Amino acid sequence: MLYYWFLRLIHLDYLISMQAVIICAGKGERLTQLTRGKPKPLIPLLGIPLIIRIILNARAAGIDEFIIVVGYAHEAISSYLKEFAHREHLNLKIVYNPDWQSGNGTSVLAAEPYVDDHFLLLMGDHIFDPQVLSQFLRITRQPNTSYILADTDIAKGDKLHEATKLQIGPNNHVLNIGKHLHEFNAIDTGIFILHRSVFSALRKSIEHGDYTLTGGMLQLIQTSQLVAFPIHGFMWCDIDTPTDLRLAETLLLRQLPKPQEDGIISRHLNRPISLQLSRLFARGGVHPNLISLSVLLLSVVAAVMFASTTTWLWMIAGILVQIASILDGCDGEVARLLHKARPFGGWFDTLLDRYGELILCLGITYGYWRVQPYWWVPLLAVLPITGFILASYTRKEYHLRYNKPYPLNVWNYLSKRDLRLFLIFLGSIFFVPYWMMIAIGGLTHLCINMMFITIRWQSHS
Amino acid sequence: MLYYWFLRLIHLDYLISMQAVIICAGKGERLTQLTRGKPKPLIPLLGIPLIIRIILNARAAGIDEFIIVVGYAHEAISSYLKEFAHREHLNLKIVYNPDWQSGNGTSVLAAEPYVDDHFLLLMGDHIFDPQVLSQFLRITRQPNTSYILADTDIAKGDKLHEATKLQIGPNNHVLNIGKHLHEFNAIDTGIFILHRSVFSALRKSIEHGDYTLTGGMLQLIQTSQLVAFPIHGFMWCDIDTPTDLRLAETLLLRQLPKPQEDGIISRHLNRPISLQLSRLFARGGVHPNLISLSVLLLSVVAAVMFASTTTWLWMIAGILVQIASILDGCDGEVARLLHKARPFGGWFDTLLDRYGELILCLGITYGYWRVQPYWWVPLLAVLPITGFILASYTRKEYHLRYNKPYPLNVWNYLSKRDLRLFLIFLGSIFFVPYWMMIAIGGLTHLCINMMFITIRWQSHS
Incomplete structure (x- = not known):
């Protein structure tokens, strides 16, 4: 326990002090066919320009001071970034590197006047999982030592030939770096924690005619000042071509499902569809709360159809219910994709879901009452x-009292929204929405009681 | 923020390392008329023996190792404590002081072989608020220095003449201690953090013929080794007489209401009554979950009465509803009084409340439907x-999303259980339970919407 708080302390220390330098000075020619003249850092990836995504990812890992080195198309990028930093109250400095064409080592050098002893270095075209970055930021930093985040999963396939490789030796010291290494055991992710000593290494490399960052790293290696932080199974992606851009979209979408929260129907039927819809919504910048409201609207339309005595309308209503259930996954997904996940949105969506179900139940009941x-x-x-309300209520109250979510046991699965909406859809297809609804209602109350008994029984055994 | 974690760290350090010595060796003659021979530490205070209450209070403040010094009636006390420690998995050592009659200084000396550099000293007949104790445990401990928790509220009245007084000087150094001081600015609460140097001070005092703890403290004062930790408005009580025992009950009951959670009716009508009921329940050791179940049972009985068409039965049912509302405060109060507050109990009670309201609504509706x-x-x-369910649901969901309770604004107050049950009681008295219930139902849905609008509006302003 004490050790945990120590870690928290060290961690927060880092959060408070670390600056991030982001290099986005290059031309990115291989993406120009897609950009129609738009500079690469401003190309949208699922609705957010590449450079903004990297800034937001770094912020999610705890960074709050940014130094962006620009070169090609620096006017367009600078004006966009300034406007963004102002809107988001971001501590962001823009540095122009006039020598950007000679090599990316010069862009790192351009940040020299503005950085502390240690700073984070990111590439403007590498997206990554913020969770791993925040792990990396927690390492104990030694003076005169730089660190590189190294992906040891070298079977990454098709892009390997153009990746920068690493040879890591004992104590994680980097022994060699380069694109054409014969012996290597990791790949450079383009994420570094650098000590200021890197600047003299870069200057020495430039004296020898090598203007790249890799050149500077080779100088550090000669004095054993570069240490690798090896990781495996970490989501990151270097974006150079339109194919990379689509791959990055897929990787980002794959991060979204929360298997610890999803029900059975959600995981196997709804998520695969909602993820594709979310891709489109994110590209179009649709606000997540608008999606939440659409789900409610669909429920209302379905309820009106159920309230009729025309049984084939019940069938269509049932289909609408299942569509609403799928769409219901999108608001959270899009919110996370667009970095717009806020407590209010989640709160709002949850209550709209409950009202939607209530209206649906009333519609189905009224329709059946007109017949019987x-x-x-x-x-x-x-x-x-x-x-339907109490099942969710029971889980929330458990979460508040025990400070952890209710365990994913059978009674939890059986009382989840995705399953009940799917069963109502099935019931409607077979023209028995009312009886299906009553059956699930009874089952849900049974589940609530069993949720209590399970916990009580566990605490006594 | 960082400072906060530092405090947490220091705090946890203390929690892990501190031992508590509890002196309960005296005879407590002034309570014998009440005890019928039962030793004073075993006299129940609201259902729990005095010494157990002190152990549980110290545990609530973070102490997990206990050394209990016994004297008078040591067999009875020891066997009770051993059984309790075994049942509660407590790290507890019992030390017998054969010289207990000569003075309480000898009882402190009896603990010498078992304690670390610094240890907490408590009196077996002083009850106190655990929150203040955990503050006291957080002070920075200097070597060769002992600390005393000093109550600067010297206008405590009737018991002042027999209290041990303190004269505190600059830098909180204690200048004098004794029952008969002319100049004093604080009262000894009987709660100390002592350094091992106290043992030689006690021996020196005994050489001079003073066998009391106060004698030892006077020795420490001569070498400036006693520092006061002054506090004000802190609940503590020294129990010597039957009057003290009743005062302690009242003080404990006064700690129970949670003004930040209570509604208007709850605060001004229900709590004053429920506290008196809780006093009786705690004395009788009634299990809180039994009270929760009784509240549900009362709701069911009221619902059955409402379901009749006899309007005077509606009136009685209304009175039962208000009684249930009052009793509903008791389960939590008794749980806290008996140190039995557990997540399961709170979770269970909350859901029973929702089911109780549901059954009540059904009864009222059915009764009215038979007429109309x-x-x-x-x-x-x-x-x-x-x-009724959704109002509570909205608050819980807010708590989970924002990690803090929903603010106590007018919409929160208007949608609370205490108010709606009171209004149903009023409605029943005037023979209109159905319409009152419908009116509150409509009001509650309005409140839910306004709870959202208020938060949305705040975050935009």
Whole structure:
């Protein structure tokens, strides 16, 4: 426990002090066919320009001071970044490197007047998982030592021939770096924590005619000042071609599902579809709250159809319910893709879901009551109307009391929204939406009771 | 922020390392009329023996190692404590002081072989607020220095003449201690953090013929080794007489209400009554979950009465509803009084409350429908049935998303359980429970919407 707080302390220390230098000075010619003259850092990736995505990712890992080195098309990039930094209250400095064409080592040198002893270096065209970056930021930094995040998963395939390779020796010291190494055991991810000693190394390399960052790293290696931080199975991607851009989209989408929260239908049916929809929504910059509202609207339309006595309308309503269930995954996905996930959005969406289900239950009940006008029709409807809300309520209350989510046991799965909406869809296809709804309502109340009994039983055994 | 983690760190360090010595060797003659021969440490205070209350309070402040010094009636106390320590998996050592009659200084000396450099000293008959103790445990401990928790609220009244007084000088150094000081600015609470140097001070005092702890403190004062930790408005109580015991009960009860959670009716009507009931329940050792179940049972009985068409039964049912509302405060209060507050109990109680309200709504609706058998009677009932659950749901979800409780604004107050049960009680008295319930149901849905609008508006302004 004490050790955990120590880690927190060290970690926060880093969060407070680390600056990030981001190099986006190159031309990125291989992407020009897609850009129509737009500079590469401003090309949108799922609705957000590449450079902004990298800034937001770094911020998510705890960085709050940015130094952006620009070169090619620096006016366009600078004006865009200035406007963004102002809007987001970001501590961001833009440095122009007039020598950008001679090599990326000169762009790192351009940041020299502005950085502390250690600083984070990122490439303007490498996207990555913020979680791994925040792990990297936690390493103990030695004076006169630089660190490189090294991906040991060297079977990455088709792009290997153009990747910068690393040979890592004992104690994680880097022994060699280059594109054409014969012996290597890791790949350079383009993510570094550099000590200021890198600047003299770069100057020495330039004296020898090598203007690249790799040249500077080779100088550091000669004095054993470059240490690797090896990782495996980490999401990152270097974007050079239109193919890379699509690959990056897919990698970002793959990060989205939360298997620890999803129900069975959600995981196997809804997510695969909602992820593709989210890709389109994110590209178009659709606001997640708009998606939440559309889900509610679909529920209302379905409820109106259920309220009719025309049974084939029930079928269409059932299909709408399943579409709403799929769309319901998109708001959270798009919010995370667009870095717009906020507590309000989640709160708003959750309550809209409950109201949507309530309206649906009322529609189905009214429709059936018009056919069978008995007193027990509205009475039985109390089971689903209250059960659907209470199942979710029981889980939230557990989360608040125990400070962790309710375990994913069978009673949890059986009382989840994705399953009940799917069953209502099935019930509607077979013209029995009311009875299906009542059955799930009864099952849900059973689940609620079993959720209690399971926990009680566990704490006694 | 960093400073906060530092504090946490220091705090946890203390939690892990501090031992508590508890002196309960005295005879406590002034309580014998109440005890019928039972030794004072075993006298129950709101259902829990005095010494156990002190152990549990210290544990709540983070102490996990106990050394109990016993004297008078040591067999009875030891066997009780051993059984308790075994049941609660407590690290507890019992030390017998054969010289207990000569003075409480000898009881402190008896603990010498078992303690570290610094240890906490508590009196077996002083109850206190664990929160202040955990503050006290956080002070920076200097070598060869002992600390005393000093209450600067010297206007405490009737018991002042028998209290041990303190004269505190510059830098919180204690200048004098004793029962009969003319000049004093604080009172000894009987809570100390002592350094091992206290043992030689006690021996020196005993050589001079003073066998009391105060004698040892006077020796420490001569070498400036006693520092006060002054506090004000802190709940503590020295229990010597039956009057003290009742005062301690009142003080403990006064700690229970949570003004940041209570609604208006709860604060001004329900709490004053429920606290007196909780006093009785705690004395009798009634399990809090039993109280939660009784509240549900009362709701069911009230619902059955509401379901009749006899309007005077509605009136009685309304009174039962208000009684249930008052009793509903007791489960939490008794749980805290008996140190039995567990996540499961809170979770269980919350869901029983929701089911109770649901059954109540169904009873009221059915009763009214028997008089007025129209289709809109069950339809309107959807407003309260769903509103009552959703209002609570909205608050819980807010708490989970924002990591803090929903602010206590007017919409929060208007949608709380205490108010709606009170209004249903009023409605029943005037024979209109159904319409009152519908009105509150509508109001509650309005409140839910306003709770969202308020937060949205705040985040934009």
